[in-house]
Amino acid sequence: MTAATALCLFVFALLTGCQKVDPKPVAEKSSAEQTSTRASSAPPSGKASTPKSSSRTTTSAEAPPSEVGSCIRINKASSTEADTEPRDCSADDATYKIYSSNSTEVACPSDAYTTYTETSGSTTTFFLCLYENLREGNCYEEDALTNVLTYVACSDPAATYRVTTKAEGVEDESVCGPDDVQFLAFPDPQLTYCLAYA
Numbered sequence: 001m002t003a004a005t006a007l008c009l010f011v012f013a014l015l016t017g018c019q020k021v022d023p024k025p026v027a028e029k030s031s032a033e034q035t036s037t038r039a040s041s042a043p044p045s046g047k048a049s050t051p052k053s054s055s056r057t058t059t060s061a062e063a064p065p066s067e068v069g070s071c072i073r074i075n076k077a078s079s080t081e082a083d084t085e086p087r088d089c090s091a092d093d094a095t096y097k098i099y100s101s102n103s104t105e106v107a108c109p110s111d112a113y114t115t116y117t118e119t120s121g122s123t124t125t126f127f128l129c130l131y132e133n134l135r136e137g138n139c140y141e142e143d144a145l146t147n148v149l150t151y152v153a154c155s156d157p158a159a160t161y162r163v164t165t166k167a168e169g170v171e172d173e174s175v176c177g178p179d180d181v182q183f184l185a186f187p188d189p190q191l192t193y194c195l196a197y198a
Contacts, residue, residue, distance in 0.1 A: 066101040066118055066126045071133050077146045089133060093151040095140065097133040099188075101126045109188050131186050132193060136166040139198045159198035167192040 071094035076083040087094035099113060100106065108115060108129035116128040132149060134140065139154035139162045152159050161182065167175045169190050173183040176194035184193040 066098060066128055068098050068101055071095075071097050072130075074148050074150070077143070077148045092135060092138060094133055095149050095151055096130045099129040099131050101128050103127075110186070112184060112186050131191070132184055134163045134166065134184075134193055136163050138163055154198055161195040162198045163193055164196050165192070165194035167194075 069089075071087050071089040071091070072084045073087045073091075073093045073095060074084050089097060096114070099108065103126060105127045106129075112131070114130040116130050117124055118126040118128060134149070139152055139156070139159040140149040141152045141156070141158045142149055142160040149161070154162060164177065164180055165175060170192050171185045171187050171190040172192055173185055173194075175192055176183050180194040180196050182195040184195070185191070
């Protein structure tokens with residue numbers, strides 16, 4: 001070891017306090033503009049639930065359909081503005097399904113759901129709970145700030161995750177395999193998605 005290398009190691013030890021820093025599988029997302037985010041925690045298996053943003057609003061004059069069970073594509077989302085369009089739930093790009101729609105703010109069944117506020121002008125019309133409507137084998141790009149998932153081809157360099165498992169009737173991340181790095185689990189309807197890097 002040269003003297004220069006030893007000096008570099010000594011300086012590094014002073015700066016880091018000789019602590020080992022393990023890289024996290026997915027960087028935690030945060031934004032000063034976001035009003036809240038869905039809880040994200042790493043379960044005992046080491047897989048993490050994907051962090052989700054919430055309290056998105058749309059400023060369009062005509063609010064998107066809020067019928068429970070219908071699906072939408074989120075083209076753009078932030079804490080202050082969103083652009084959505086209704087989609088047939090069987091379409092690849094219909095990535096979100098409406099779980100509930102209320103004229104007053106009602107808590108979603110868990111933090112796994114995304115809250116969404118529809119507005120018409122400056123008036124709030126509906127408070128929605130959304131959950132992901134993904135397809136096994138499909139790939140999705142995750143927005144770096146809002147964590148919104150958008151369908152993309154698996155050959156697209158922008159693809160972040162590939163859905164390896166869609167387990168209906170189950171809310172249990174243990175159905176995910178060793179190569180999966182994230183999961184999404186919902187209590188109603190019971191549903192678990194396992195995600196691997198695309």
